[in-house]
Amino acid sequence: MQFEYKIKGGDFSEAGTISSKLKKILKQLNIDNKIIKKVVIALYEAEVNVIAHAYNGKVNIDIDTEKIEINIKDKGPGIENIAKAMEKGFSTATSKVREMGFGAGMGLPNIKKNSDKLDIKSKVSEGTNLKIITFLNK
Amino acid sequence: MQENYFYHALKIDKKQCIGCTHCISVCPTQAIRIINGKAEIIQNRCVDCGECYKACPVSAIKVEDNDLNIINKFKYKVALIPAILRSQFPDNINESKIFDSLIQIGFTHVYEVELSADLISKKVKEELKSKNCVKPLISSFCPAIVRLIQVKFPSLIDNIIKIKPPIDITALYIKKHLSENGVDPKDIGIFYITPCAAKIAAIYSPVGEIKSVVNGTFNLNNIYNRIFKNLIKNNEKDNNSQKINLTKTQLTWCLTNGEAKNYSCKSLSIDGIQNVIEYLEKIETQKIKDVDFLELRACDESCAGGILNVQNRFLSVEKMMKLSKENTNTNFVSKITDYKEFLEKKILIEDIKPRSMIKLDENLDQAINKMEKIQKIMNFLPKIDCGACGAPTCLALAEDIAQNKADISQCIFLKKNINTDKTVEKIWGKNRFKNIEDYES
Structure with missing residues (x-):
């Protein structure tokens, strides 16, 4: 089963809208609460990343009986050094973004922590693709 | 089984109920449907909040009392x-x-x-x-x-x-x-x-x-x-x-x-x-x-x-x-x-058990099937949430249909020729019911 959503860069007021929709779907599918929590946190962080750094993005969610696969593609500056971006506390967010309570450098580490498989592909000044996989039967 | 039994103090007086849909639209857990012209409470969804009681224009919802x-x-x-x-x-x-x-x-x-x-x-x-x-x-x-x-x-x-x-x-x-x-x-x-x-x-x-x-x-x-x-x-x-x-x-x-x-x-x-x-x-x-x-x-x-x-x-x-x-x-x-x-x-109570009304099915495969069915049905429904089908929203009707608890024919907007009715078009716009032909075929 597939779902597709769009994200607009810079629109912080909308952060969490898609993860909230996904939460509703997963509740209806009777997915374990702990898994729901993980998936929702991971997607929320990914949403914030697109909003904070990119121009726009697209979220594709694919759910089957084995796993939840979330693909987030954005058009934006891309990540120069993925290994560095994965470090806790590392952030390229502007001070203004930080003042708003975002950009603490926990985004990608948090996504990794709350997913079973994380795949990042990025091209500088083009954009970033994130693939987050959560397995349902562990 | 204890989990299937919930005492509710809110009761609908069928003699007084006029089946007006006020209660179904205010219920925060979508626990009410109109069946045979009267409101009916789905027992395991009701949380006894009393919103329906407040909304009822004819005082047909009663709170049970003792002598x-x-x-x-x-x-x-x-x-x-x-x-x-x-x-x-x-x-x-x-x-x-x-x-x-x-x-x-x-x-x-x-x-x-x-x-x-x-x-x-x-x-x-x-x-x-x-x-x-x-x-x-x-x-x-x-x-x-x-x-x-x-x-x-x-x-x-x-x-x-x-x-x-x-x-x-x-x-x-x-x-x-x-x-x-x-x-x-x-x-x-x-x-x-x-x-x-x-x-x-x-x-x-x-x-x-x-x-x-x-x-x-x-x-x-x-x-x-x-x-x-x-x-x-x-x-x-x-x-x-x-x-x-x-x-x-x-x-x-x-x-x-x-x-x-x-x-x-x-x-x-x-x-x-x-x-x-x-x-x-x-x-x-x-x-x-x-x-x-x-x-x-x-x-x-x-x-x-x-x-x-x-x-x-x-x-x-x-x-x-x-x-x-x-x-x-x-x-x-x-x-x-x-x-x-x-x-x-x-002072302490024991663990509180969930009684989720949201899940479509215990079985994930079935739940996914039902959700896909809901998505399909939603393409046809007008999304007016009028309540005329007896369910509070189009989505609630789609969910009921997927659960075999309702039928798509309950939607009055999917009746024949509604898309050619000029009055209907004037209110709801030209394209609102364009899916009706797909539904009919």
């Missing part, structure tokens, strides 16, 4: 009253007159529920400080909220504080206290005068307990009438020796911010079930963090807004606040403190 005579089964007949009861009467009727009237209509003892509030706030403070505390800690005070979390927010069940609400703790105290004074516990009947339907359900079908200590309930509006009649009859008598003055904390406990204000950590008080739902949706998606304590109440203005109250809720709050300001009794010591150790041992 006052049931107190006569007991030798000692205890009236357990909410503090809010005093705010229902005019200013010249003070609490001792109310207490006296209760005795005159047949009770032998009168106690106020909120006596145990301080005990609870002490326990909550301890819990907030403990390392294993799941935050935000959610108050267990409002039974409609506890039920709402069970059916709609099962992932937040662990956030509900596992402490009994004041009714149960005060009732335990009364039983212990009277039995220590030579009364056989079997002879004690404790009856709660309730301002809402949820508290009735909480007593007859408690959550996290096997059986409530309270023996029964009476609806506040009916007791109000009894007291009033009695006051008119003998307004000069004033002989109550049992009068108890509540402290400021106890007096305002059932009002909005009555609990939250006692805690120095970041605490919020939210009243009105729709406001509560909006907030819980947000904490479920982790959008709000760093809040320690949540006082959540289903009724607007908390218990002052209970559906069985007589007085206007705003006037009621004003009176309670005034009484609390005038109250100099800041460290009132009730006998309840003598039973602190006994009550603290019994």
Whole structure:
């Protein structure tokens, strides 16, 4: 089963809208609460990343009986050094973004922590693709 | 099976119901459908909040009540009253007159529920400080909220504080206290005068307990009438020796911010079930963090807004606040403190079980199938949420269809030729029903 959503860069007021929709779907599918929590946190962080750094993005969610696969593609500056971006506390967010309570450098580490498989592909000044996989039967 | 049985105090009087759909659209858990021209409550979805009762234009929704005579089964007949009861009467009727009237209509003892509030706030403070505390800690005070979390927010069940609400703790105290004074516990009947339907359900079908200590309930509006009649009859008598003055904390406990204000950590008080739902949706998606304590109440203005109250809720709050300001009794010591150790041992409730109404199927494969079916059906439905099909929204109808509990032919907008009707087109626009041909084919 597939779902597709769009994200607009810079629109912080909308952060969490898609993860909230996904939460509703997963509740209806009777997915374990702990898994729901993980998936929702991971997607929320990914949403914030697109909003904070990119121009726009697209979220594709694919759910089957084995796993939840979330693909987030954005058009934006891309990540120069993925290994560095994965470090806790590392952030390229502007001070203004930080003042708003975002950009603490926990985004990608948090996504990794709350997913079973994380795949990042990025091209500088083009954009970033994130693939987050959560397995349902562990 | 216990999980399949929920006592509900809200009942629909089929003779009075005109099948108007007001109730189905206000129900926060979408627990009502119109069937054969009458509203019907889906029992395992209902949380007894009373929104339908308020919305019904013909008073067809009733709150079950007991005959006052049931107190006569007991030798000692205890009236357990909410503090809010005093705010229902005019200013010249003070609490001792109310207490006296209760005795005159047949009770032998009168106690106020909120006596145990301080005990609870002490326990909550301890819990907030403990390392294993799941935050935000959610108050267990409002039974409609506890039920709402069970059916709609099962992932937040662990956030509900596992402490009994004041009714149960005060009732335990009364039983212990009277039995220590030579009364056989079997002879004690404790009856709660309730301002809402949820508290009735909480007593007859408690959550996290096997059986409530309270023996029964009476609806506040009916007791109000009894007291009033009695006051008119003998307004000069004033002989109550049992009068108890509540402290400021106890007096305002059932009002909005009555609990939250006692805690120095970041605490919020939210009243009105729709406001509560909006907030819980947000904490479920982790959008709000760093809040320690949540006082959540289903009724607007908390218990002052209970559906069985007589007085206007705003006037009621004003009176309670005034009484609390005038109250100099800041460290009132009730006998309840003598039973602190006994009550603290019994203060906890067992695990609260989810009763999720949201899941489409236990089996994931089936659930996915059903969800895909819902998506398909939603392409045809007009998304007007008119309620004419008997379900509160188009989505609710689609879900019912996927669960084989309804049929797509219930949608009146999918009737033949509706897309060629000019009047319909004028209201709903040209393209609204363009899918109807696909549906027909």
